[in-house]
Amino acid sequence: MPSSSVSSWDEPEGLAARGTLIVLAGRGEHGGVYERFGRRLGFDAYRVRALGDPTADPAVLEQAAKLLADESLPGPKVLVGSDTGALYALQLAADRTAGVDALILAGLPTGAWTAGSWEEEAAARTACPTHQGRLTGDPGFRRGAIDGTPDLPAPRLDLVHVPVLALHGKDDTISPLDRALSVYDGHAGVHTVAFHGGRHDVLNDALHRTAAATVVLFLERLRLTSEVREAPEIHDAGQTPGIRELPLIAEELT
Structure with a gap:
């Protein structure tokens, strides 16, 4: 699949769209x-x-900016980055790219990693056998790309002024959890959730249903707080809307 292509999924017919997510893929991946x-x-x-992998095609960032500016797409608009896509999502937000209402960062990379074989890479990426099989048989997926560490943007969280949901696998060997937490540490706008048994490709891991549910809760919280800001007649009774409860397979860290 060409890196310039956009994979799209919409709300069911008859329902009003509740927002837009723009996904930046990681190394070797495409939007599909x-x-x-x-x-x-x-x-x-x-x-x-x-969208595709910005490390392979910098034009992906221009595509993301156009989608953010597209008034036909409903807000709130949330940038979702996986692996190196998370760093590029952070860059767009830090550069104050118009239209970014929040960030979701999955498997933020923190250093170099080298796989000895495709089997080792597949196992490090995901514990989901279905997704491992999909990657193995996908001609558009670039094996070994995750070994490369191109000139990546620094995670300038100090310049980000929108809510951030950070998702990370506790068993991520490509980007160990403690290193990722050191990047997020001290930034009040970051909400971190770690997944027990989770590996690097959090959104496509064995716990993908829990990850998706966590994303939806974050999005609903974002919508609710936006509605409260836009409706001054509604007063907060001292209870901040947020993610109240998560399954035992996930751990709310911040």
């Missing part, structure tokens, strides 16, 4: 890799537009 995630969020009436 996020079909399962897109369909699940689409079912909850969120539009999803999944």
Whole structure:
């Protein structure tokens, strides 16, 4: 699949769209890799537009900016980045790209990693046998790309002024959890959720349903707080809307 192509999933017919997610893929990936995630969020009436790997095609960032500016796509508009896509999503937000209402960062990379074989890479990426099989048989997926560490943007969270949901696998060997947490540490706008048994490709891991549910809760919280800001006659009774409860397979860290 060409890196310039956009994979799209929309809300069911008859439902009003509740927002738009723009996905930036990670190393070796293309937008179609996020079909399962897109369909699940689409079912909850969120539009999803999944783009390619910015490390392979910098034009992906221009595509993202155009989608953010597209008035036909409903807000709130949320940038979702997986692997190196998370760093590029952070860059767009830090550069104050118009239209970014929030960020969702999955498997933020923190250093170099090298796989000895495709089997080792597939296992490090995801514990989901279905997704491993999909990647193995996908001619558009570039094996070994995750070994490369191109000139990546620094995670300038100090310049980001929108809510951030950070998702990370506790068993991520490509980007160990403690290193990712050191990047997020000290930034009050970051809400971090770690998944027990989770590996690097959090949105396509064995716990993908829990990850998607966590994303939906974050999006609903974002919508609710936006509605409160836009309606001054509604007063907060001292209870901040948010993610109240998560399954035991996930751990709310911030």
